[in-house]
Amino acid sequence: MRQELLSLALWLGAMGLGRAELTAAQHRGLQVALEEFHKHPPVQWAFRETSVDSAMDTPFPAGTFVRLEFKLQQTNCRKKDWKKAECKVKPSGRKRKCLACIKLDSEDKVLGRMVHCPIETQVQQELEERQEAQCSRVERAGEDPHSHYFPGQFAFFKALPPS
Numbered sequence: 001m002r003q004e005l006l007s008l009a010l011w012l013g014a015m016g017l018g019r020a021e022l023t024a025a026q027h028r029g030l031q032v033a034l035e036e037f038h039k040h041p042p043v044q045w046a047f048r049e050t051s052v053d054s055a056m057d058t059p060f061p062a063g064t065f066v067r068l069e070f071k072l073q074q075t076n077c078r079k080k081d082w083k084k085a086e087c088k089v090k091p092s093g094r095k096r097k098c099l100a101c102i103k104l105d106s107e108d109k110v111l112g113r114m115v116h117c118p119i120e121t122q123v124q125q126e127l128e129e130r131q132e133a134q135c136s137r138v139e140r141a142g143e144d145p146h147s148h149y150f151p152g153q154f155a156f157f158k159a160l161p162p163s
Contacts, residue, residue, distance in 0.1 A: 025057040028108050029066030033100035036115040037072070038082045046082035047072040047096065047117075048089050062142030063105035067135060072096040072117060095120045099128075101135035103142060112141030 022030065030049065037043065054069040074093025081087060098117035105111050114134045 022052065022055055023057055025064045025066050025104060025108075026052075026055045026068065028104060029055075029057070029068055029100060029102040030070065032102050032104075032110055032113060033068060033070075033098065033115045034082070036100075036113055037098070037117055038079050043079050045093070046075045046077040046079050046084075046087050047094075048075050048082075048087060050089065050095075058139070060103075060139075060143055063103055063111055065139045066100075066102045066104065067139075068098070068100045068102075070098050070100070071120075072098060099131050099135065101138040103138050105142065112138040114138045 030052070034047075034049065037047065050071045050073045052068060052070045055067070057064050057066045059065075073089045073095050075082075075087040075089055077084060077087035096117040097120050098115065100116075101112075101114045103111040103113070114131070114137070116131050116134070
């Protein structure tokens with residue numbers, strides 16, 4: 001039974017998530033990510049989300065941390081019109097692979113955010129490691145830094161005797 005559930009979970013993960021399967025916090029996180037992406041000055045065209053590859057939300061004392069991986073594709077609209085329903089995906093439009101890390105408080109106010117959407121051909125291992133580090137900082141946003149002890153968090157230095 002356990003192996004069957006694991007197989008089902010892996011299969012569902014491989015299939016990707018549809019928008020209807022996102023939690024309320026994940027929907028809000030996706031909305032924040034899309035708004036943030038379209039504020040970026042180099043972006044000139046509107047992009048539409050084509051798939052959500054992974055989505056998770058984790059409750060913390062200060063709020064909910066949402067981590068999303070999704071794909072965007074260029075539409076036929078300018079970026080100021082990105083919310084309009086008539087914006088259709090261009091079949092040959094640019095594609096982007098995004099990582100968004102959003103921290104929301106209990107009233108859905110944004111405590112921290114990191115949205116990175118490189119053009120799909122630009123995704124590299126070093127870039128992904130840097131994104132993960134930034135994502136971890138967003139995850140800790142609003143949390144009490146002294147509520148957890150992490151190994152190496154404190155260092156002690158033993159002074160040498162005076163000579």
